[in-house]
Amino acid sequence: MFCALFVCTFTASVSAQLYQQTAEPVEDEQGINAILARLEVKRQSISNFEASFEQIKVIMPFEETELAKGGFWFKAPDKVLWEFYEPEKSKVLVKGERGYVIMNDIKQVQIFTFDKHNRFDFLLAGLGTPLQSFVEDFDIRCFTDTRDDGLALYIFVLTPKDEELMGIIQKCEITIDADQLIPLSTKVIEMSGDVTRLLFSDIRINQQLDDEKFTYVIPVDYEVIDYR
Amino acid sequence: MNTKLCLPASVIACACAVFILAGCAPQQTMRIADVSPHKYPLVPQTIELDELIAKVDAANSQINAFKANIHLNFTDNVHAQGKTVSCGGKIAIEKPHKLRMYCSQVLGGKLFDIISNGERFYVYSPKEGRVLTGSSTRPFDEPQPVVRLRPNDVMNAFLLFNLKELTDTYISFYEYDPDSRAYIIYLLENQDGTYFVYKKIWANDLTFEITRHQTFIEQGLVNLDVHILDFYDLGDKGYFPKRIEIISPYRQLNLIMEFSSIEMNPSFNEQVFSFTVPENVEIIEMD
Numbered sequence A: 001m002f003c004a005l006f007v008c009t010f011t012a013s014v015s016a017q018l019y020q021q022t023a024e025p026v027e028d029e030q031g032i033n034a035i036l037a038r039l040e041v042k043r044q045s046i047s048n049f050e051a052s053f054e055q056i057k058v059i060m061p062f063e064e065t066e067l068a069k070g071g072f073w074f075k076a077p078d079k080v081l082w083e084f085y086e087p088e089k090s091k092v093l094v095k096g097e098r099g100y101v102i103m104n105d106i107k108q109v110q111i112f113t114f115d116k117h118n119r120f121d122f123l124l125a126g127l128g129t130p131l132q133s134f135v136e137d138f139d140i141r142c143f144t145d146t147r148d149d150g151l152a153l154y155i156f157v158l159t160p161k162d163e164e165l166m167g168i169i170q171k172c173e174i175t176i177d178a179d180q181l182i183p184l185s186t187k188v189i190e191m192s193g194d195v196t197r198l199l200f201s202d203i204r205i206n207q208q209l210d211d212e213k214f215t216y217v218i219p220v221d222y223e224v225i226d227y228r
Numbered sequence B: 001m002n003t004k005l006c007l008p009a010s011v012i013a014c015a016c017a018v019f020i021l022a023g024c025a026p027q028q029t030m031r032i033a034d035v036s037p038h039k040y041p042l043v044p045q046t047i048e049l050d051e052l053i054a055k056v057d058a059a060n061s062q063i064n065a066f067k068a069n070i071h072l073n074f075t076d077n078v079h080a081q082g083k084t085v086s087c088g089g090k091i092a093i094e095k096p097h098k099l100r101m102y103c104s105q106v107l108g109g110k111l112f113d114i115i116s117n118g119e120r121f122y123v124y125s126p127k128e129g130r131v132l133t134g135s136s137t138r139p140f141d142e143p144q145p146v147v148r149l150r151p152n153d154v155m156n157a158f159l160l161f162n163l164k165e166l167t168d169t170y171i172s173f174y175e176y177d178p179d180s181r182a183y184i185i186y187l188l189e190n191q192d193g194t195y196f197v198y199k200k201i202w203a204n205d206l207t208f209e210i211t212r213h214q215t216f217i218e219q220g221l222v223n224l225d226v227h228i229l230d231f232y233d234l235g236d237k238g239y240f241p242k243r244i245e246i247i248s249p250y251r252q253l254n255l256i257m258e259f260s261s262i263e264m265n266p267s268f269n270e271q272v273f274s275f276t277v278p279e280n281v282e283i284i285e286m287d
Helices: A002-018 A029-045 B009-024 B049-059 B151-156 B163-169
Strands: A048-059 A064-075 A079-086 A090-095 A098-103 A108-113 A138-146 A152-160 A169-177 A183-190 A195-205 A223-226 B065-076 B084-094 B098-105 B109-117 B120-125 B130-135 B171-177 B182-191 B194-204 B210-216 B222-233 B239-248 B253-264 B282-285
Touching (some): A029 A138
Antiparallel strands (some): A048 A064, A048 A195, A090 A098, A098 A108, A138 A152, A183 A195, B065 B084, B084 B098, B098 B109, B109 B120, B182 B194, B194 B210
16 A cells, blocks of 8 residues: 555656646757757767666556666666666666666576667667657657756657557657756657656766676576577 | 284284295385375375365365466467567456456567457557457367467466366366376366367365366367466465466467466456557457
8 A cells, every 4th residue: 555655656746847737849940950969969978877767667457557666877889787676676788789688586588689670779868879860760849848846858759650660659758957968767658558657866977887787697597588 | 121023813824825925926026105205195085076176176266356467488389480488567367258468578568468358359469560359258269370379278277267167067087196196187078979078187186286287179189288387375265376387289389477466356447358459450350
């Protein structure tokens, strides 16, 4: 009961924090392109990005909200680690085009190819992936907004125009700190209605981050499922 | 101190007879049965079929509905060359024919969503932009190239059946298998005077947990071979499967399901077992 109340309260507070229904669209293409160009300059200056994250997933048919917490590390150009601390301990490691889903609870590792066809590469928008790269497959709209604490935001709303994507995703929202030009959150609404929101906090940029963080050896007693 | 051995005359006579007979036959070495000294009785008690059925029904959780998190490994040897797909999601079941099961992959979104509202089922594959639909209660009768799993297959794996009801419908008998230390209950159906095995059920001889059950198609082939690999002990509510392996030799697929966070007999809202076909998807009628 307490957990359910906590999740509801947390979700409501996060929603309120991020969206005040005061978003103003950036209508002119030049304006959007100027913002994208600034973001790209910033993106290229980010060599390391570390943060805590909270993932809130709303599963429609069951009307349930799942909360997960963990740590996130990015090292340019293409190393990424999501480490989930709760509710289950698991990791997602990406090195270039190779990705691993490591599920320690069930001793299983899944190996997959992380590329454009993965269709969830916008999770790295503004870090490993330039926002401009989504223009081909998505209609991109940009909004400006202000958070309760006064922080200025850019909110990019990506709506798929690629037929295959249209069957999977309704839209994706990427929220950027308009001052620091770094990603703060991503929200994905799938065609099924499921909503996944990933929020970063305690963000640290360009601090020492060893390659060892992204090193992984599959234990011999783990089941390996290779999707490549 | 001397110890005097006293034996009744009848025992001595029997022993002599045994010695005499043994002398006539080739010498044999008698091996002591290799059994666990604690867990199992050496010889199962003789049990009447009705009593066995009652014990099995009492031991295995008689649930009307449940909800659980699910982790699933699926191997299709025909269409995916034996490759395994792994995903996680949620399952909800309400007797007799309502089912909702969806599965997502990390960074891959929803892989499938299966709904059975009691009358019709829908298998929605967002990545393929396809919805398969058919009767919830129609038995599987021919291999379809696009679907390898019907919702009833999943329902049948969860021990939601009441054995007493089945034995009232089908001709039944049992035998004891000392190797698996299980009672095997056979359910037969009569088709135009010929008897076919419809279902075989293995029940542990001590705990009466159902550890395995097989269903057959008319040609005598095994349709589903379900192994319950681990259990949750729910106390008064009996045992509930923790890990299930479903093998379909007929369809050459293998499915391993692992359950956690189980909620027994929850109340579901209607939305859980309802489905609206999304726009821009191909609809394939299965019946």
